[in-house]
Amino acid sequence: MGPISIRNITKSFSTPDEAEAVVALDDVSCEIKAGEFFCIIGPSGCGKSTLLHTIAGFSKPTMGAALRNGAPITGPGPDRTVIFQEYGLFPWMTVHQNVEFGLQAKGVGKAERKEIVDGFIDLVSLTRFASRYPHEISGGMKQRVSIARALAPDPDVVLMDEPFAALDSLTRDLLQEEILRIWERTGKTFVLITHNIEEAVFLGDRVMVMTARPGRVKAVVDVDLPRPRDPSIRAHDLRFLEIKNELSHLLRAEVVRAAAA
């Protein structure tokens, strides 16, 4: 059993303008292993963000359960930190203070906090920008701050909700390489939601493909590419392109189905 275990989760929302409840997730099960880089892809509205929010503890399943080390997840907690697509940085705090926030919440002492924060700011190459405010730095830098903030309290699981979707493609490629390097160094469990197939193959150990609404597990594909992975495999590695094709095929059918519905 992995550190995160999704057991037959169904999630439905009742909306005022629709007579019936909308089923976002329908009987979703999966096991996420310790230290694994687990990616989830699916068409828009397939409930992949809802699934991540359930693991984070923001959302409770209608049926089924999300387990963390065998115990049901009852709410958010610093053992599972989240990197949001919209960064979620506090605009009134500097880069340093933003990264420090999780450590303050954890009750880490001041001197130790500074040491840890400096270390993680260095890890994401933002030492020169430590005293800047979020509005003074670029989108890519903001997401780096968010990464450092998520890692600083030493969580077991890092949850990423389409973290690079708002960034331009070059910045996205660089951040993917950076997140891969960080994952290799920390050995933590990473769960990544994305709609970018290449991103999922480049980063993941396994990729779970979800169906169009209601979200079900369509397939879980092993990415049997050796590590450490070089950025060049995205263009040249035949196995990489093969897996990417396989996933494209699976996902395409779902996107078509979502468009027809």
Added chain:
Amino acid sequence: MAAPDTRAVRSAGAQARTRAFRFLKGAAARLRHLVLIPILLLLWEGAVRSGLANPNIFPPPTAVFKATVDLAEAGLLWADIRASVLRVAVGFGLAAVTGISLGLLLAMNRKVAAYMLPLVEILRPISVIAWIPLAILWFGLGDHSAWFIIFIGGFFPIFTNAYTGACSVAPIHVQVSQCFGAGRWLFLTRVMLPTAVPYIVTGLRVGLGVAWTCVIAAELIAATSGLGYMIQLARSMVETEKVMSGMIVIGAVGFLMNSLMLWLEHALVGWKTPN
């Protein structure tokens, strides 16, 4: 690495020069907009001198100016300004402390807020003037009544703004706080309070304006010093130019207070404006 931020590389000297230029340009425009005031004063002066208006009821600007200078030279004006400002300091200080604390406290405890807010909404529309008789019954004539009136006037805008601001924490910031397991104190001081600061500062500015009008109202009826008392006394002796000079001083002090609060607003909420 992403591209370095070129905005920050621009020399500080060039920035200071553009800022100075913009300031002068703005000042010139503002002066131009004041042109109606001297024209009006001239017409008024002319109307009185030509016998069109009764100088006992409409003393000319020169007489008002002379009265102001006389009051200032005799030291009476300063004593009255001091008395009024001190009253505002006490009443407004009380309103600020209770308004901000209660606003934040209720935002942290929405269930309690649901019981308290209707109460506030019922008391709020009662004009401050309507509180004066009750204030006199409770506290008698003097400072205590004035403090109470100013407190009532200042409290509502300060509380309402603080509460609204504290309730406006972005959902994603709530999620981030929950996700990192932030306690109530950390959330209050590092998330809710900074979110509310722009609203609080606006509330303080509006509250101070109301407090300043309240002190005059209170002094007209329930005090024996201050600018409100001064114009009331001048009225009873039909010294219209003194009444008017008192009014002008009230306006000037209120303007200064508002400018001070605007400056404070700019200084405290600097992170909100990228430029």
